[in-house]
Each structure stands twice: as structure tokens, then as C-alpha cells.
Amino acid sequence: MIAAARFVICGIFLAPAALPLQAVALLQSPVAAQQRDFTIDPDYSCVTCHTEKRRAFLLGTHSERGIRCHDCHGGDPRAFEQATAHTGPEYVGPLDKMATVQLCSSCHSDPDQMRQYGLPVGELAEYRTSRHGQLLLEQRDYNAPTCTDCHDAHTILPPNDARSNVYPTNIAHTCARCHEDAAMMGEYGLGTDQIETHRASAHGVALYQRQDFAAPTCVSCHGSHAALPPAVTQIADVCGHCHVLVRRAFYAGPHGRAAQSRDLPGCTACHSNHGTERIQPNRIAATCTECHEADSPAALAGLEIQEDATRTTVELHAAEEAIQALARAGRTVADVKLRYQTAVTAYNQISQAQHSLDLEVLEDLSRQVSSISRDVRAAEEVAAEHRWEHGLALIPIWFLALSATVLAWFKLRALRRERR
Ligand code: HEC
Ligand code: HEC
Ligand code: HEC
Ligand code: HEC
Numbered sequence: 001m002i003a004a005a006r007f008v009i010c011g012i013f014l015a016p017a018a019l020p021l022q023a024v025a026l027l028q029s030p031v032a033a034q035q036r037d038f039t040i041d042p043d044y045s046c047v048t049c050h051t052e053k054r055r056a057f058l059l060g061t062h063s064e065r066g067i068r069c070h071d072c073h074g075g076d077p078r079a080f081e082q083a084t085a086h087t088g089p090e091y092v093g094p095l096d097k098m099a100t101v102q103l104c105s106s107c108h109s110d111p112d113q114m115r116q117y118g119l120p121v122g123e124l125a126e127y128r129t130s131r132h133g134q135l136l137l138e139q140r141d142y143n144a145p146t147c148t149d150c151h152d153a154h155t156i157l158p159p160n161d162a163r164s165n166v167y168p169t170n171i172a173h174t175c176a177r178c179h180e181d182a183a184m185m186g187e188y189g190l191g192t193d194q195i196e197t198h199r200a201s202a203h204g205v206a207l208y209q210r211q212d213f214a215a216p217t218c219v220s221c222h223g224s225h226a227a228l229p230p231a232v233t234q235i236a237d238v239c240g241h242c243h244v245l246v247r248r249a250f251y252a253g254p255h256g257r258a259a260q261s262r263d264l265p266g267c268t269a270c271h272s273n274h275g276t277e278r279i280q281p282n283r284i285a286a287t288c289t290e291c292h293e294a295d296s297p298a299a300l301a302g303l304e305i306q307e308d309a310t311r312t313t314v315e316l317h318a319a320e321e322a323i324q325a326l327a328r329a330g331r332t333v334a335d336v337k338l339r340y341q342t343a344v345t346a347y348n349q350i351s352q353a354q355h356s357l358d359l360e361v362l363e364d365l366s367r368q369v370s371s372i373s374r375d376v377r378a379a380e381e382v383a384a385e386h387r388w389e390h391g392l393a394l395i396p397i398w399f400l401a402l403s404a405t406v407l408a409w410f411k412l413r414a415l416r417r418e419r420r
């Protein structure tokens with residue numbers, strides 16, 4: 001069975017390298033997991049000399065599963081001389097990038113070993129399809145990342161551990177080691193601004209400043225093991241994976257059709273891939289004329305969308321201020337707030353629905369925003385008038401109070417004189 005497993009694993013590669021037998025056999029052996037903690041095992045030689053590696057390794061998840069040094073490096077852990085320890089059975093010594101892919105995959109591509117942990121086994125298959133995998137496995141280009149460039153070799157942690165290199169907020173840093181290296185990226189004609197640009201984008205702000213893990217990191221758009229830039233026809237689906245309603249509207253309109261026939265680069269026709277930002281209402285028409293003639297029907301549609309977006313933005317803002325004024329005047333605002341929420345929903349639907357370029361739908365939605373905003377402002381005006389009338393009604397009362405004081409004063413003076 002072990003032999004068969006090795007045959008399969010080695011078959012994955014054109015040039016099979018020696019792989020420690022234990023890496024394959026380990027998880028099939030019930031004894032393995034019950035081995036004593038090798039930090040206190042005085043008979044395990046590797047860690048008596050390699051104390052730093054022991055420390056790093058103990059922090060990682062593999063050590064909890066009874067995996068040990070010799071499972072990856074081979075050697076003889078019962079021998080205390082460097083020479084004999086390193087020449088033991090199947091000693092591999094340092095692993096290069098190719099051998100590392102093979103080593104990690106010997107367990108992680110094997111469903112029989114991964115099933116019990118509920119872990120996927122597709123990493124190697126995906127990696128092969130990636131630019132990284134092609135570079136390393138086909139072109140033997142050692143600039144490409146191997147498994148340990150992203151996961152470390154010894155302190156390997158699951159992606160949901162905040163200390164892990166592949167935790168959402170750490171991923172960009174892991175990629176930056178190479179993708180911010182201008183000398184390395186220059187060899188491939190690639191820029192090095194992706195990480196900084198992404199950090200400043202709406203996505204980066206949501207991810208890093210608001211810890212909103214629904215926002216994409218590098219691998220949400222590129223894939224972690226299958227890292228490639230999405231092809232033109234895929235971009236709308238990559239973004240639409242999260243922006244579901246926008247995607248639906250986009251595909252319902254002429255731009256969606258143009259994207260499918262590669263005449264338009266999907267969402268990135270108007271939004272930046274790494275510097276993704278909301279297009280401000282006053283910039284909409286200018287976005288359209290980047291591709292359409294200034295007086296074409298398309299450009300006119302753009303002007304109409306801009307006009308709708310600008311007006312509803314102002315109206316929504318005015319409604320918000322009216323509600324604040326009502327609240328300051330001590331009115332109950334629960335009802336108007338509820339209506340305001342409806343307007344916000346319609347407002348958000350406008351920016352999503354306009355991706356279909358269907359102006360009738362937009363008109364309906366913007367009419368909803370306008371009418372609610374008008375109602376809320378009217379309620380505030382009525383309240384303000386009441387406040388003014390209230391103030392007027394108080395004048396006679398003030399007059400009476402003043403007269404009473406004056407009268408009292410005269411009376412008091414008269415009394416004092418009398419007494420004298
Ligand atoms: C007596 C101390 C000692 C023992 C025991 C020992 N090593 Fe080493 N090991 C060393 C030293 C010293 C070096 C650095 C030698 C060098 O750079 O050539 C080293 C280097 C290595 C390297 C890197 C090789 C390279 O060429 O860069 C690996 C991998 C390694 N040891 C694994 C192991 C494993 C696995 C075991 C247990 C089976 C083990 N060692 C046992 C002392 C030891
Ligand atoms: C899951 C497999 C795995 C296990 C287990 C493992 N290593 Fe390694 N180790 C590697 C790989 C892969 C490299 C190659 C360097 C890299 O990719 O960063 C490496 C590199 C090394 C090196 C030389 C390179 C360097 O960073 O100096 C030493 C020494 C070493 N390991 C010692 C150990 C010791 C000691 C243990 C046990 C505490 C251990 N390793 C456990 C995979 C492993
Ligand atoms: C001997 C088999 C074996 C080898 C070789 C091996 N792993 Fe693992 N790996 C495991 C097991 C078992 C787990 C633990 C699963 C668990 O605890 O949920 C694991 C866990 C992981 C995890 C955490 C997964 C998670 O979500 O919990 C990562 C990442 C990982 N390994 C990467 C690597 C890399 C990179 C290498 C190569 C340097 C490697 N592994 C080599 C067996 C192995
Ligand atoms: C370019 C960086 C990169 C490389 C190279 C890479 N990984 Fe990963 N890996 C990640 C990221 C990022 C994640 C986190 C999961 C995610 O967000 O998709 C991950 C997750 C994992 C997991 C955990 C899966 C899970 O769902 O819990 C395992 C296991 C793993 N990788 C193994 C490997 C193996 C084996 C290799 C080598 C064939 C490898 N990785 C190469 C970046 C990388």
C-alpha cells in the first residue's frame with residue numbers, strides 16, 4: 001500500500017526525487033500520533049542540536065499531529081553525531097523548492113490522509129494551473145514561490161490563526177516579499193504597486209481599518225494556489241461573487257454582453273482592479289466619455305445617470321438633516337427613520353441597478369428617494385412652523401407675567417411708604 005502511494009506521488013512529477021518513506025507512512029501508523037513530545041524526549045537527537053528549529057516547529061500545527069523532523073528530512077534521530085544523524089536512512093537534508101512541493105503534496109494531495117481533518121486536497125492541482133506553479137514546475141524558475149514561501153517551513157499555521165502568514169490581513173504582506181521586489185518583478189515586466197494600491201482602496205480600507213473580512217484580499221480575486229490574474233471574461237464573475245446584485249444588473253445590460261464577447265474588460269472598464277473605489281456621482285458622465293462619443297446616446301444616458309445620482313445624493317442628505325432637526329426639537333422620529341431607511345435602500349439599488357443602463361428602472365427608484373425625502377422634509381417644516389407658532393402663542397403669557405411683576409413692584413413700594 002505504501003509502495004503504491006509512493007508510486008502515485010512520484011508519478012505526479014517527471015523526475016521523482018527521493019522522499020522520506022515516513023512522510024507517507026506516518027499518518028497510517030496509529031503509533032505515530034502517540035509518540036512522546038519530542039521536546040522532552042532525550043532520545044530524539046535532531047532537536048538537541050537544532051533548538052531554534054524546534055522552537056519554530058512547536059508553534060506550528062504539524063507538531064500537534066505527531067509529525068517530526070525526520071518525517072520531512074529523513075536522517076536518524078537516534079544518532080547523536082551530526083555525521084551519523086545526517087546519514088541515517090533516507091536523509092534528504094535541505095529541501096529545494098521543487099522537492100518541497102513534492103514533500104508537502106505527499107500528504108496534502110492524498111485524500112486518505114486529509115479526509116479525517118476535513119482538509120481539501122486540491123492545492124497541488126491548483127498550484128499547477130497558477131503562474132507560480134508553471135514557473136517553478138515547468139520552467140524551473142526558482143523565483144516562483146513554493147509551498148513554504150507562503151506557509152513557512154516549520155511554523156505552519158491554519159489560515160484562521162491570526163499569526164498565520166495566510167490569515168486575511170497578513171496575506172498581502174506574504175505576497176509583498178516578492179511582489180514589492182522591483183528587481184525580481186522587473187524580470188517579468190510586472191509593477192510593484194499592487195499591495196499599496198489595494199491597501200488604499202475601498203477594499204483595503206474595509207479590510208484593514210474596519211476588519212471587514214468580507215472584503216477581498218489578494219487571493220479572493222486571484223486564488224491562493226491557483227494565482228492568476230482573472231481573464232477578461234472572468235472579471236465580472238470574480239467581482240460578482242461578492243457584488244451579486246451588481247453582477248446581475250451588469251449582465252442584463254449591453255455592457256454585460258460586451259464583456260462576454262471580450263469587447264469590454266468587465267468591471268475594470270470603469271473601476272480599478274487594485275485601487276477599487278466608488279465612482280463619485282459628479283464623475284459618472286466623464287467615465288462614459290472615456291469610451292463613448294460626447295453626444296452619443298450612451299453619453300447622454302451617462303449624463304442622466306449622473307444627474308439622478310447627484311440629485312438623489314443631495315436629497316438623501318437633506319432628509320438625513322431633517323431627521324436630525326426633528327430629533328433635536330424633541331419629536332419622535334421612529335416613523336420617519338423607517339421611511340428614510342426605505343429611501344436608503346432605493347438609493348443603494350440605484351447605484352447597483354444603473355449597471356444595467358436601464359433608465360426606466362432608475363427613474364422608478366430615484367422617484368422613490370425623491371418622494372420620501374420630500375415627505376421627511378415636509379414633516380420637519382411643519383414641525384418648525386409649529387415651533388414658531390408656539391413661540392408666538394407665548395407672547396401674551398410673557399406680557400402678563402411682566403405686568404404682574406411691575407404691579408407687584410408698585411404695590412410693594414406703596415406698602416413701604418405707608419409703613420414709613
Ligand atoms: C550533533 C548535532 C546535530 C544533530 C544530532 C543533527 N543535526 Fe542537523 N545540522 C547540524 C549542524 C551543525 C548543521 C549545519 C551544518 C552545515 O551547515 O553544513 C545541520 C544542518 C541540518 C540541515 C540543513 C542542511 C544544510 O545543508 O543546510 C538539516 C535539514 C538538518 N540538519 C536536519 C537534521 C535532522 C532531521 C536531524 C535528526 C535526524 C539532525 N539534523 C540532527 C547538527 C546536527
Ligand atoms: C513538514 C515538513 C518539515 C518538517 C516536519 C521539518 N522541516 Fe525542516 N525544512 C522543511 C523544508 C521544506 C525546508 C526547506 C527550507 C524552506 O523551504 O524554508 C526545511 C529546512 C530546514 C533546515 C535548513 C534550512 C534553514 O532554514 O536553515 C533545517 C536545519 C531544518 N529544516 C531542520 C528541521 C528540524 C530540526 C525539524 C524538527 C524540529 C524540522 N526541520 C522539521 C520542512 C520540514
Ligand atoms: C506527513 C504528512 C504531512 C506533510 C509532509 C505535510 N503536512 Fe501539512 N498537515 C498535515 C496534517 C496531518 C495537518 C493537520 C490537520 C489539522 O490539524 O487539522 C496539516 C496541516 C497543515 C496546514 C494547516 C491546514 C489547516 O487549515 O488546518 C497547512 C497550511 C499545511 N499543513 C501545509 C503544509 C506544507 C506547506 C507542507 C510542506 C512543507 C506540509 N503541510 C507538509 C500533514 C502533513
Ligand atoms: C502564493 C502563496 C501560496 C502558495 C505558493 C501555497 N499556498 Fe497554501 N495557502 C495560501 C493561502 C493564502 C491560503 C489560505 C486559504 C485561502 O484563503 O484560500 C492557503 C491555504 C492552504 C491550506 C489550508 C487549506 C484550508 O482550506 O484550510 C493548505 C493545506 C495549503 N495551503 C497547502 C499548500 C501546499 C501543499 C502548497 C504547495 C503545493 C501551498 N499551499 C502553496 C497560499 C499559498
Ligand code: HEC
Pocket residue numbers: 131132135143144145146149150171174175176177178179188190218219222224227228229
Ligand atoms: C517567492 C516569490 C513570490 C511570492 C511569495 C508570490 N509571488 Fe506571485 N509571482 C512571483 C513571480 C516570480 C511571478 C511570475 C511573473 C510572471 O511570470 O509573469 C508571479 C506572478 C504572479 C501573478 C501573475 C501575474 C501575471 O500577470 O503573470 C499573480 C496574479 C501573482 N503572482 C499573485 C500572487 C499573490 C496573490 C501572492 C500572495 C498570496 C503571490 N503572488 C506571492 C513570485 C511570487
Ligand code: HEC
Pocket residue numbers: 172175176179190191194195196198203216217218219220221222229230235268273274276
Ligand atoms: C478586487 C480584486 C483584486 C484584488 C483584491 C487584487 N487583485 Fe490583483 N488583479 C486583479 C485583476 C482583475 C487583475 C487583472 C488586470 C487586468 O488584466 O487588467 C489583477 C492583476 C494583478 C497582477 C498582474 C500585474 C498587474 O499589476 O496588472 C498582479 C501581480 C496582481 N494582480 C497581484 C495582486 C496582489 C499582490 C494583490 C493583493 C495586494 C492583489 N493583486 C489584489 C484583481 C484583484
Ligand code: HEC
Pocket residue numbers: 202203206212214215216217220221235238239240241242243267268271272273276277278279
Ligand atoms: C470577497 C468579496 C469581494 C470581491 C471579490 C470584490 N469586492 Fe468589492 N467590495 C466588497 C466589500 C465587502 C466592500 C465594502 C463595502 C462597504 O464599504 O461596506 C466592497 C466595496 C466595493 C466598492 C465600493 C462601494 C462603496 O459603496 O464604497 C466598489 C466600487 C467595489 N467593491 C467594486 C469591486 C470590483 C470592481 C471588484 C472586482 C475587481 C470587487 N469589488 C471584488 C467585497 C468584494
Ligand code: HEC
Pocket residue numbers: 254255258263264265269270284285287288289290291292297298299301302303305357
Ligand atoms: C471601457 C469602455 C466603456 C466605458 C467606460 C463605457 N462604455 Fe458603454 N459600451 C462600451 C462597449 C464596448 C459597448 C458595446 C458596444 C456596442 O454594443 O456597440 C457599450 C455599449 C453601451 C450602450 C448600448 C449601446 C450604445 O452604444 O448605445 C450604452 C447605452 C452604454 N454603453 C452606456 C454607457 C454609459 C452610461 C457609460 C458610463 C456610465 C458607459 N457606457 C461607459 C464601452 C464602454
Ligand code: HEC
Pocket residue numbers: 236237239240243246247250255266267268269270271278279280281284287309348350351352354355
Ligand atoms: C460602465 C462603467 C461601469 C462598469 C463597467 C461597472 N461599474 Fe460599478 N459603478 C459605476 C458607476 C458610475 C457607479 C456609481 C453609481 C452611483 O453612485 O449611483 C458604480 C458603482 C458601483 C458600486 C457601488 C454601489 C454599491 O453597491 O454601493 C459597486 C460595488 C460596483 N459599482 C461594482 C461593480 C462591479 C462588480 C462591476 C462588474 C460586474 C461594475 N461595478 C461594473 C460604473 C461601472
